[in-house]
Amino acid sequence: MTRRYFSEAPIASAAATLDGPEAHHLLHVLRATAGTAVTLFDGSGAEFEAEVIACRRSSVELRVLHRRQVDRELPFSLTLGVPLPKGDRQRWIVEKAVELGVTRLVPLVTQRSAAASEKHSASKLRRYVIEASKQCGRNRLMEIATPAEWADWLRLAERSADGRLRKWIAHPGRPPLLAAEVGGAKPSYVAVGPEGGLADEEIAAAEAEGWTMIGLGPRILRIETAAFGLVAMLALPR
Numbered sequence: 001m002t003r004r005y006f007s008e009a010p011i012a013s014a015a016a017t018l019d020g021p022e023a024h025h026l027l028h029v030l031r032a033t034a035g036t037a038v039t040l041f042d043g044s045g046a047e048f049e050a051e052v053i054a055c056r057r058s059s060v061e062l063r064v065l066h067r068r069q070v071d072r073e074l075p076f077s078l079t080l081g082v083p084l085p086k087g088d089r090q091r092w093i094v095e096k097a098v099e100l101g102v103t104r105l106v107p108l109v110t111q112r113s114a115a116a117s118e119k120h121s122a123s124k125l126r127r128y129v130i131e132a133s134k135q136c137g138r139n140r141l142m143e144i145a146t147p148a149e150w151a152d153w154l155r156l157a158e159r160s161a162d163g164r165l166r167k168w169i170a171h172p173g174r175p176p177l178l179a180a181e182v183g184g185a186k187p188s189y190v191a192v193g194p195e196g197g198l199a200d201e202e203i204a205a206a207e208a209e210g211w212t213m214i215g216l217g218p219r220i221l222r223i224e225t226a227a228f229g230l231v232a233m234l235a236l237p238r
């Protein structure tokens with residue numbers, strides 16, 4: 001696969017320009033020159049074969065040669081609610097969510113993770129999404145929603161037109177899923193709680209809103225392990 005670069009501007013003609021971190025990588029890491037072949041994507045679902053025509057000080061001009069519509073998305077929408085931990089763990093969660101095909105990640109603010117919204121900046125998280133999409137071949141960017149309070153998260157899942165919808169929250173000590181509940185392309189909302197666990201009122205509110213509590217085995221998992229146990233059950237092909 002040729003190197004992939006993300007264009008912030010929609011690609012609508014035979015000319016494209018990269019700047020910012022994408023141009024920096026192309027100029028100073030790949031050391032591109034006129035004629036260097038790359039793949040571009042703009043988040044629209046297509047990818048584009050292109051070649052460098054001119055390298056400027058901090059931008060690169062390219063000629064777009066061919067457009068392909070390449071769908072690497074899941075066959076259903078998957079929304080992950082997760083209280084984001086700090087630093088590398090946060091980056092890891094965003095990366096793995098992109099790789100596994102999560103459609104939308106919602107940073108959760110719960111009673112025991114009240115500071116979550118201060119721990120990340122939207123632009124940093126978006127950059128992680130772009131980097132992971134370049135690496136794994138996704139041509140649509142996973143959405144990072146604004147942080148949601150627990151009560152807002154519970155109401156976020158709207159019933160789909162035909163009533164098929166999964167709304168699952170991982171909670172220690174609850175029964176595991178049955179194999180039959182995992183299949184099918186249903187819109188899905190899954191969440192995990194913070195390091196300190198969900199408060200009793202948060203669990204009661206979720207159950208009152210029709211969410212199902214799911215056990216992931218007898219060991220206590222960290223946030224990211226629980227999130228990806230849950231996501232992988234739905235996202236990996238069988």
Ligand code: SAM
Pocket residue numbers: 169170171172173191192193194195196197198214215216217218219220221222223226
């Ligand atoms: N003492 C906390 C409790 O009992 O909830 C542990 C929290 S755990 C570190 C963080 C989150 O991961 C939990 O809120 C839950 O969503 C999920 N989790 C961890 N282990 C789990 C398990 N065995 N089954 C289901 N969910 C789990």
